[in-house]
Every structure is written in structure tokens, then in C-alpha cells.
Amino acid sequence: MTDTAQKELKVKEKQEVATPAEQTRPGIIFSPNVDIYETDQKLMLLADLPGVRPEDLTVDLRDDVLTISGEVQPFEGPNEKDILIEYEIGKYYRQFTLSEVIDQGRIDAQLKDGVLQLTLPKVEKAAPRTIKVTAG
Amino acid sequence: MDEVIKKILQKEVTMFYPRFFGMPTLRTFPPFDELSRMRQQMDRIMDAFGGRAPGAMGAGVFPAINLTEDDDHYNLRAELPGVKTEDLDIQATASNLTISGERKLAAVEESAKYHRREREGGRFSRAFALPKEIDPNRIEARLSNGILTIRLPKAESAKPKRISIGN
Numbered sequence: 001m002t003d004t005a006q007k008e009l010k011v012k013e014k015q016e017v018a019t020p021a022e023q024t025r026p027g028i029i030f031s032p033n034v035d036i037y038e039t040d041q042k043l044m045l046l047a048d049l050p051g052v053r054p055e056d057l058t059v060d061l062r063d064d065v066l067t068i069s070g071e072v073q074p075f076e077g078p079n080e081k082d083i084l085i086e087y088e089i090g091k092y093y094r095q096f097t098l099s100e101v102i103d104q105g106r107i108d109a110q111l112k113d114g115v116l117q118l119t120l121p122k123v124e125k126a127a128p129r130t131i132k133v134t135a136g
Numbered sequence: 137m138d139e140v141i142k143k144i145l146q147k148e149v150t151m152f153y154p155r156f157f158g159m160p161t162l163r164t165f166p167p168f169d170e171l172s173r174m175r176q177q178m179d180r181i182m183d184a185f186g187g188r189a190p191g192a193m194g195a196g197v198f199p200a201i202n203l204t205e206d207d208d209h210y211n212l213r214a215e216l217p218g219v220k221t222e223d224l225d226i227q228a229t230a231s232n233l234t235i236s237g238e239r240k241l242a243a244v245e246e247s248a249k250y251h252r253r254e255r256e257g258g259r260f261s262r263a264f265a266l267p268k269e270i271d272p273n274r275i276e277a278r279l280s281n282g283i284l285t286i287r288l289p290k291a292e293s294a295k296p297k298r299i300s301i302g303n
Contacts, residue, residue: 008198008258008259008261009198009239009260011199034254034255035252036251038251044248050281075285083204084201084202087201087202114216
């Protein structure tokens with residue numbers, strides 16, 4: 001009856017960020033689940049960010065540190081009463097240190113269905129070329 | 137025969153379950169009374185902490201949901217990042233709601249090497265019994281930015297009615 005190739009998804013609790021930087025506004029911060037994999041040409045990063053719209057997402061890169069930070073809108077209307085709450089709403093924040101292998105000028109970010117897809121292309125090796133010599 | 141019965145009764149007599157308060161008393165079964173009382177006390181302590189044991193939320197079944205209500209509707213929300221509408225199936229009767237589907241992860245090249253693998257893909261199915269009756273013909277469901285929001289209008293019979301008082 002059970003198809004062993006298709007496993008059932010289990011709930012994974014959202015991880016809170018361990019030592020967040022001090023915030024000006026109160027709220028809980030989560031560390032989003034990411035998949036990072038590498039091919040010959042690029043590094044791919046996929047992050048689960050449900051509830052984050054493209055305008056609420058900041059992908060920041062400076063000093064070789066990549067920071068992903070997303071805001072989530074509160075969902076409850078004013079008259080709603082809670083019956084069962086199984087997950088919390090909060091911001092998402094995660095940082096990574098990139099190696100210098102990444103061509104930082106060509107990074108591509110797409111946010112679709114609450115999943116961020118970050119393409120980090122690797123630096124192309126300098127193509128061999130002959131250098132023209134001019135008389136000085 | 138009598139001897140055997142006496143031996144068995146003696147064994148019963150010596151099996152008492154120690155209690156934290158009061159004199160030890162005889163119990164034959166169940167041995168879980170003590171545990172259920174401890175659990176009740178822990179529940180009371182947890183209520184004092186805001187009603188939510190940290191890290192012990194939910195039934196463990198995917199997806200985690202938040203169910204709220206106002207006067208006319210139930211609102212059910214779930215986080216389903218990466219799930220497309222064609223992979224999601226919602227069924228409802230007047231008293232039950234079933235959400236099922238599949239979360240597919242993007243295909244990855246054969247030669248790729250993983251540095252981190254925290255996201256999971258797979259099938260899921262979860263059924264809810266709603267506290268009151270709803271009207272299944274007027275349900276609205278929306279999936280956007282990975283959040284599924286379902287508005288379930290309460291059946292007319294389930295809405296509270298003002299009762300006028302005569303004199």
C-alpha cells in the first residue's frame with residue numbers, strides 16, 4: 001500500500017535564529033531551511049520563505065557575506081480568534097560566507113511560491129589569449 | 137485450589153502503587169493513573185506559561201496549520217512553500233476538510249554536490265474535523281507566496297443568533 005519511493009512529509013519545526021542581532025522591533029526570527037548544491041558552473045541556494053513577497057525580501061552581499069532577510073505580513077484580521085495554532089509567524093534571516101570563487105556581479109535571485117532560488121555563478125577561468133606586443 | 141487462590145490474592149495485595157501524596161493504596165490497574173495526574177499538573181503549569189509548550193506544537197503531521205475563526209468564517213492557513221496549485225488537492229464536506237498533495241523539489245543535475253540539504257519533498261495528506269458545520273459550496277482557497285489560505289463560511293445553522301427577550 002505504501003509506495004516506498006514516495007515518502008510522507010513530516011512537519012519540521014521552524015528553527016529560531018540562535019543569537020540574532022538586536023532588533024528595533026519585537027518579533028521572532030526564524031532561520032529558513034536551505035538547500036545548497038554545487039555544480040561545475042555555479043552554486044545554487046534554495047530557501048523556504050513562505051509568506052515573504054519579493055518586495056519584503058532583502059538579499060545583501062558585502063565583504064563576501066551573503067545575508068538573506070525576509071519580512072512576513074501578519075495574517076490575522078482584527079476579529080479573528082485562535083482555535084488551533086501550530087506554527088508561528090516571524091521574519092526570516094540567515095547569513096552565509098561566500099568563497100571568492102563566486103562571481104558576485106552575476107548573482108541571480110528569484111522568489112516564487114515562497115521559495116527563493118539564488119544562482120551564484122562561479123568565476124570563469126580566464127580564457128587563454130595571445131597578448132599583442134607594441135613597440136614602446 | 138484454595139491454596140492457589142490465596143497465593144494469587146496475596147500477590148495482588150502486595151502490588152500497590154506508591155503515591156506522591158497520601159497513604160499508599162491498593163490498585164490493581166491501570167498503572168497509568170499516576171502518570172495522567174502528573175500530566176494534568178504539567179498541563180496546568182504549561183497553561184501558566186502562555187498555553188504553549190515550547191517546541192511541542194502540532195500533531196507532527198505536515199502541514200502545520202493555524203485555524204482561527206470570526207463570526208462568519210473559519211480561516212485555515214498553512215505554509216506550503218514550493219507547492220504548486222496543480223499539486224494540491226482540497227476536499228471538503230460540511231464538517232470535514234482534507235488537504236493533500238505533493239511537494240516536489242526542483243530537479244537537480246546529476247553532477248551536483250550538496251553542501252546543505254534541509255528541505256524535504258514528498259506527499260502529504262491531512263484531514264480536519266471542524267468545530268462547527270460549514271457551507272462547502274462557498275469555500276474560498278488561495279495559494280500565494282507559499283501560504284495556503286482557506287476561508288470556510290460557517291453554515292447558517294452554526295452562526296450564533298441574537299435572541300430577543302420579551303417582557
